[in-house]
Amino acid sequence: MRTPDFANLQAVLARQAPSRPTLFEFFLNNRLYTRLGGPLDTTDPFGGARMIMRAFLAAGYDYVTMSGCDISFPHKEVARGASRGMSELAIIEDRASFEAYPWPDPDAFDYSRLDVLGAELPPNVKFIVNGPGGVLENVMQLLGYEPLCLLLMDDPALVADVFDAVGSRLLRYYELSVTHSSVGAIISNDDWGFNTQTMLAPELMRQFVFPWHQRIVAAAHAAGVPAILHSCGNLADVMDDIIDVMKFDGKHSYEDKIIPVEEAYELWGHRIAIMGGIDLDFLIRRPLAEVTARSAAMLQRSATRGSFALGTGNSVPEYVPDENYFAMTEAAVGKIG
Secondary structure (H helix, E strand, C coil), X not given: CCCCCHHXXXXXXXXXXXCCCCECCCCCCHHHHHHHHCCCCCCCCCHHHHHHHHHHHHHCCCEEEEECXXXXXXXXCCCCCCCCCCHHHCXXXXXXXXXXXXCCCHHHCCCCHHHHCHHHCCCCCEEEEEXXXXXXXXXXXXXXXXXXXXXXXXXXXXXXXXXXXXXXXXXXXXXXXXXXXXEEEEEEECCCECCCCXXXXXXXXXXXXXXXXXXXXXXXXXXXXXXXXXXXXXXXXXXXXXXXXXXXXXXXXXCCCCCCHHHHHHHHCCCCXXXXXXXXXXXXXXXXXXXXXXXXXHHHHCCCCCCEEECECCCCCCCCCHHHHHHHHHXXXXXXX
């Protein structure tokens, strides 16, 4: 284990060079959490969170991702691999169902984990608070993607009200989270795109989605903490919005078939921190030595310019072999496991 220091990630998010190679990941997986963090204590109400904390630190991260509380937007369960666009997923279909929906109150939830577990963090380690999904993701879960597209034509006022109901609650969630001294940054996690374009036309994203993210970032900045956007898909048409309007400090999630992280770094790394980026398909399919070499090359590319933290293009799901994940992190922290 190396000594963790959140200042390294802060430097990356400030588009500076950290004092040493720095890792970034949104989340790992249960197998890695157990392998790195030890067994889950099922008698401990914070047992899962404590295991994740131990795992992140053992893997060489300077932070731990953590939800601020258990807030969520109740929705229909989706079978693994099922499309989020299916109309039968809709739980809000009209004004009556909008009014009847049990909208959560962010102020009614318990954020004490940020204090209790924050007191257990090593010196110079912080939490990065992620959301319970993002603005667009939660709206799509409540309306269904296809019904959302139809409602944009049939009842745009209802669509606006659903976006406002979700966005205002997520904003308040982050406002409450960043008041805790253990929080060093936030992640606004909201998938916005396909492989070729944004989920909604850019002008609709600017009308319904982006204003809430702009306010979320402003709330983070007002509390003195940076904000990271985790969003999949091809966002080339809205990168100026992400950087200049919403003013995110870092952007996470990259795929080689959309834009390799090396190209993203050269295009945008002088304007926004590039977080992660080693493509998951590459990570899984390529020889371990090639994974390490590409990871080391990205660290070398950014060594003097900064504005980069090494990690996967998205996260570390269960189907990523442990040895492939460790081949990537080896370029930054040496051999683990």
